[in-house]
Amino acid sequence: MLWRRNLFAPLTALALALTASAGAGGGTAAAAADTTVVAAWPDASPAASPAASPDASPDDDFRATGPYATAVEVGAITTLYYPRDIADSDRRHPVIVWGNGTGGVPLVYRDLMLHWASQGFVVAAANTPMSNLGISMRASIDMLTGRNADPGSIFFDRVDLEHIGASGHSQGGAAAIVVGSDPRIDTILPIQPGPLANIDAVRVPALLLAGQRDSIVFPALVKAFYNAADHIPALYGEVRGADHFTVVGDPGPFAAPTTAWFRAQLMGDRTAGARFFGPGCGICTDTATWSDVRRNSLALSVPAATP
Numbered sequence: 394m395l396w397r398r399n400l401f402a403p404l405t406a407l408a409l410a411l412t413a414s415a416g417a418g419g420g421t422a423a424a425a426a427d428t429t430v431v432a433a434w435p436d437a438s439p440a441a442s443p444a445a446s447p448d449a450s451p452d453d454d455f456r457a458t459g460p461y462a463t464a465v466e467v468g469a470i471t472t473l474y475y476p477r478d479i480a481d482s483d484r485r486h487p488v489i490v491w492g493n494g495t496g497g498v499p500l501v502y503r504d505l506m507l508h509w510a511s512q513g514f515v516v517a518a519a520n521t522p523m524s525n526l527g528i529s530m531r532a533s534i535d536m537l538t539g540r541n542a543d544p545g546s547i548f549f550d551r552v553d554l555e556h557i558g559a560s561g562h563s564q565g566g567a568a569a570i571v572v573g574s575d576p577r578i579d580t581i582l583p584i585q586p587g588p589l590a591n592i593d594a595v596r597v598p599a600l601l602l603a604g605q606r607d608s609i610v611f612p613a614l615v616k617a618f619y620n621a622a623d624h625i626p627a628l629y630g631e632v633r634g635a636d637h638f639t640v641v642g643d644p645g646p647f648a649a650p651t652t653a654w655f656r657a658q659l660m661g662d663r664t665a666g667a668r669f670f671g672p673g674c675g676i677c678t679d680t681a682t683w684s685d686v687r688r689n690s691l692a693l694s695v696p697a698a699t700p
Contacts, residue, residue: 454649455512455648455649455650455652455653455656455665455668456648456649456652458511459508459511459512459513460511460513461476461477461478461510461511461513462476462477462478462511463475463476463507463510463511464476464477464510465507467520468520468536469520470519470520470521470529470532470533471518471519471520471529471532471533471536472498472499472500472506472517472518472520473515473516473517473518474499474503474506474507474510474515474516474518475510475514475515475516475548476510476511476513476515479515479547479548479551480547480548480551482551484513484551484553485551485552485553486513486514486551486552486553487513487514487515487553487556487557487558487655487659487660488514488515488516488517488534488537488552488553488554488556488557488558488659489509489514489515489516489517489558489559489560489655490516490517490518490519490530490531490534490557490558490559490569490572490578491506491516491517491518491519491530491559491560491561491565492527492529492530492559492561492562492564492565492566492567492568492572493519493521493522493561493562493565494561494562494563494564494565494566495522495523495563495564495587496522497522497562497563497565497641498520498522499518499520501641501642502518502562502640502641502644504642504643504644504648505640505647505648505651508644508648509651509652509655512652512655512656513660514655514659515537515548515552517533517534517536518533519532519533519565519568523564524564524565525564525565525567525568525571525589525590526568526571527559527568527569527571527572527575530568530569530572531572531575534554534557534577537552537554538552538554540552541554554577555579556579556658556659556660557577557578557579557659558578558579558580558581558582558658558659559572559573559575559578559580559581559582560582560583560584560651561583561584561586562584562585562640562641563584563585563586563587563609563610563637564587564589565584566583566585566586566587566610567583567586567587567588567589567590568590569582569583569586570583570586570590570591570592570595570599570618571590571591573592573594573595573596573597573599574594574595574596578597579597579658579659580597580598580599580600580655580658580659581595581597581598581599581600582599582600582601582602582651582654582655583599583601583602583615583618584602584640584647585602585603585604585607585609585610585615585637585640586601586610586614586615586618587610588610588617590618592618592622593621593624595622595625596624596625597625598625598626598627598658598692598695599618599622599625599626599627599628600627600628600630600650600651600654600669601615601618601619601622601627601628601629601630602615602630602631602632602647602650602651603615603616603629603630603631603632603635603685604631604632604635604636604637604639605631605632605633605634605635605685606634606635606636607635607636607637608636609637610637612685615629615631616629619687619689622689623689623690624691625691626689626691626692626694626695627688627689627691627692628669628676628686628687628688628689628692629685629686629687629688630650630683630685630686631683631684631685631686632646632647632682632683632684633680633681633682633683633684634684635647649682650668650676650682653665653668653669654668657669657670663697666697667697669688669692670692670695670696670697671695671696671697672697673697674686674688674697
């Protein structure tokens, strides 16, 4: 879509401007020791349903905003999207580290990050517009490890560092594959990943997403990663009608499957797992969303009842 291409650069500029203004005027949250610039928007996501249980998943409807109100913290290296009341949470929250597309910053993907945070994830989005090496994504894990151990942090003992996923778009999708070799990562979800990565080093389950009409990262390039991932449970999903910028702004058809994948892999959500595994594989029959779905032999051996 042409409008998305035209929107990408202004959004990036706006994100940089917001970060600069936060540095000049200060945010509403106190700066943490490991961040230089902090800003917070406690009501950044739509209001969460008070009747919803944090552990419940609506049947086949992972597009819905989750039960957590959200907050955003902009740091020097990482932007965090997280459940607003995490300090008072009765559980530890899994982590998703994110890499931006070339020239992009987290604000470009804000809606998707907030959606995941509303579902109970701590999303650590690397601020760098050149994420391919995954250095900032790994640094995000280091930072959260420190915050989780700091009694003075709102994240103290509330971050589930045993369950971490990696995702990203375009160049950031390649970065998710690169970071997938880190032993701290439990799953990867590259969205339209660029070619500069080696999936042979990944040892965790992978969901590789392509866009049917992507003329920048052609579906064949994503299929090449899938074909090479014969040593891990791997799935390939091609989103019907999606171009390279469909995930920018409102993530549309990318919101539900990415949420379901991370709920299955990082939260042990069996309803979400059934979307991808077992003979009833939900995405396998959802031709309205998908133009092509593939599961390798290792993915086919995963039962629906477990992630």
